[in-house]
Amino acid sequence: xxxxxxxxxxxxxxxxxxxxxxQFAGAGGFDSKVTVGEYNDSVHVKSSADADDSSGNTPENNxxxxxxxxxxxxxxxxxxxxxxxxxxxxxxxxxxxxxxxDASSVxxxxxxxxxxxxxxxxxxxxxxxxxxxxxxxxNFTNAEGSAAALTLADSAAATSxxxxxxxxxxxxxxxxxxxxxxxxxxxxS
Amino acid sequence: MQKVRWITSLNNGETLYEERGNFKTIKGELSPWQRLLVxxxxxxxxxxxxxxxxxxxxxxxxxxxxxxxxFHAFSLAAKPVSFLFFRKLGGNVIDGQIxxxxxxxxxxxxxTYEDGNKIQLWVDEAxxxxxxxxxx
Numbered sequence: 001x002x003x004x005x006x007x008x009x010x011x012x013x014x015x016x017x018x019x020x021x022x023q024f025a026g027a028g029g030f031d032s033k034v035t036v037g038e039y040n041d042s043v044h045v046k047s048s049a050d051a052d053d054s055s056g057n058t059p060e061n062n063x064x065x066x067x068x069x070x071x072x073x074x075x076x077x078x079x080x081x082x083x084x085x086x087x088x089x090x091x092x093x094x095x096x097x098x099x100x101x102d103a104s105s106v107x108x109x110x111x112x113x114x115x116x117x118x119x120x121x122x123x124x125x126x127x128x129x130x131x132x133x134x135x136x137x138x139n140f141t142n143a144e145g146s147a148a149a150l151t152l153a154d155s156a157a158a159t160s161x162x163x164x165x166x167x168x169x170x171x172x173x174x175x176x177x178x179x180x181x182x183x184x185x186x187x188x189s
Numbered sequence: 190m191q192k193v194r195w196i197t198s199l200n201n202g203e204t205l206y207e208e209r210g211n212f213k214t215i216k217g218e219l220s221p222w223q224r225l226l227v228x229x230x231x232x233x234x235x236x237x238x239x240x241x242x243x244x245x246x247x248x249x250x251x252x253x254x255x256x257x258x259x260f261h262a263f264s265l266a267a268k269p270v271s272f273l274f275f276r277k278l279g280g281n282v283i284d285g286q287i288x289x290x291x292x293x294x295x296x297x298x299x300x301t302y303e304d305g306n307k308i309q310l311w312v313d314e315a316x317x318x319x320x321x322x323x324x325x
Contacts, residue, residue, distance in 0.1 A: 001191075002278055004292070100278075104220040109275075118281075157223055185279035185293075189222045 002106075002188065007097040008045050009164075011058040019048040022096075022182070024169040030055065039064045039131075039170045043095050062095045064131040064168035067140055075133065075140040077166060086166060087138045094135050094164035098184055105157045111186035113165060114149035118181035121146045126179035127172045135164035152186070193296035193312045195222065195274045196248070198238045198255070199229065222274050236272040239298045241310065243317035249310055251300045269300035269308075277311070 006016040016022060026032035027041035030052040034040050043061050045053040065076040070085035077086050079093050091097075100108065115130040117123040124144035131140040132150050141150040155161045163184075171177060194207035205212055205225060212221040219227070229236065238253035254268045279293040294314040301307045307324040 002276070002292075002294070004278070004280055102220070103216045104214050104218060105223065106220045107223065157219060159217055181281045183279060183281050185277065187275045187277055187297075189220065189273075189275035 002100065002102045004184065005099045005101070007099070008043065008054055008057075009060045009092060009095060009097050010054060012056070013097070014045045014054040014057045014059065016045050017047070017053070020053060021046045022167075024167075034169075034171055036171050036174060039168045043167075060093050060095050062089070062093075062166040062168050064140060064170070067131075067142075072138075074138045075131075077140075077168065079166075085138070086133055086140065087136060089135060089166060091135050091162075091164040095167050096165040098163040098165065100161045100163075100186065100188070102159060102188065105159050106188040107157045108155040108161050109187045111152035111154070111163070111184065112146070112149035113152055113163075113182070113184045114143040114146055115169075115180060115182050116145055117179040119179070121183060124148075125181070126177065127175070128177045128180045129170040129172060130180075130182075131166075131168045131170075133166045135166070140166070140168075146183075146185075149185075152184075191276075191296065191314065193241050193243050193314050193317070194245075195296070195298065196240045196242055197225065197236050197272070197274075198253075200235045200237050201232075239272040239274060239300070241296050241298055241312045243312055247317055249298075249312055249319050251298055251308060251310055267302055270303050271301045273299040273301070275299075276314075 008014045023044040023046045024040035025042045026034045029042050030044045043059050047053045063078040065078055065083045067075055070076040074085040076083050115125045117125050122145050130144050132143050133140045134152050143150040152163050196206050198204045207221045237255050240248050240250040242248050252269055258264050275297050277295045277297055295311045297309055297311050299307055299309045309322040311320045
């Protein structure tokens with residue numbers, strides 16, 4: 001049976017469990033707020049009991065800086081060393097790792113990743129601006145709703161496939177954003 | 190084990206089934222479909238029809254490229270020029286690890302016509318419900 005495992009990367013990876021949430025937070029760390037119009041300064045895994053599952057794992061934060069302000073129009077982000085072009089990030093520095101595995105060796109095509117409102121996949125998340133990129137990309141994708149999805153690279157036949165993704169989110173208004181989900185879809189055979 | 194599996198007929202008269210004979214899932218080896226593609230290429234064969242079966246009971250067929258259908262209406266219909274099988278899996282990241290119960294998981298067969306139009310038939314792994322798509 002095919003499986004997805006989502007991991008928040010850090011000095012120690014934190015697997016995002018079945019009832020956990022990925023939390024975009026401010027500079028104050030777990031449960032701190034992100035200022036309206038700014039992007040996350042930290043990212044965490046929050047359990048169903050509201051505990052910080054990634055505490056002590058030093059999660060890798062990817063903060064969106066610009067869509068095209070870098071060298072040759074590259075997007076820029078800050079992942080702990082100041083502002084850099086995003087094509088300089090390493091796999092290990094990306095916040096999110098998605099592993100797809102199957103018992104047999106399968107090829108993957110047409111993989112996409114996007115944010116939506118948690119109900120209708122074509123709808124944009126409510127009150128959140130979401131940016132993402134796959135490791136190696138030169139520019140962020142404003143992947144809100146399935147029509148604007150980030151396209152992930154095809155992968156040749158193997159039993160395990162890893163995707164490394166930069167993710168960054170910004171509130172458009174004050175308050176908790178619950179109509180906001182991230183989704184991945186792929187084709188395998 | 191998948192509930193929805195492919196069945197395909199080849200132009201040498203063989204009908205092959207996922208999870209039977211040489212096309213069983215073998216841990217760590219190419220998937221049954223990938224091994225079918227290798228078999229077809231190695232023997233210069235072509236797929237003439239493809240179907241999906243749910244729980245080995247219900248069968249979902251796409252139009253065939255066969256030349257001798259029983260009903261006249263089928264012989265008049267346009268014939269696909271190629272066939273494809275794949276699985277589609279989708280799920281929410283923020284809902285954490287996705288398992289059989291929470292993922293959207295479909296098996297899909299596709300027929301392509303000479304003009305490039307395609308028919309896809311999607312069967313839900315969870316319940317056997319079926320949808321069709323026409324792609325231009």
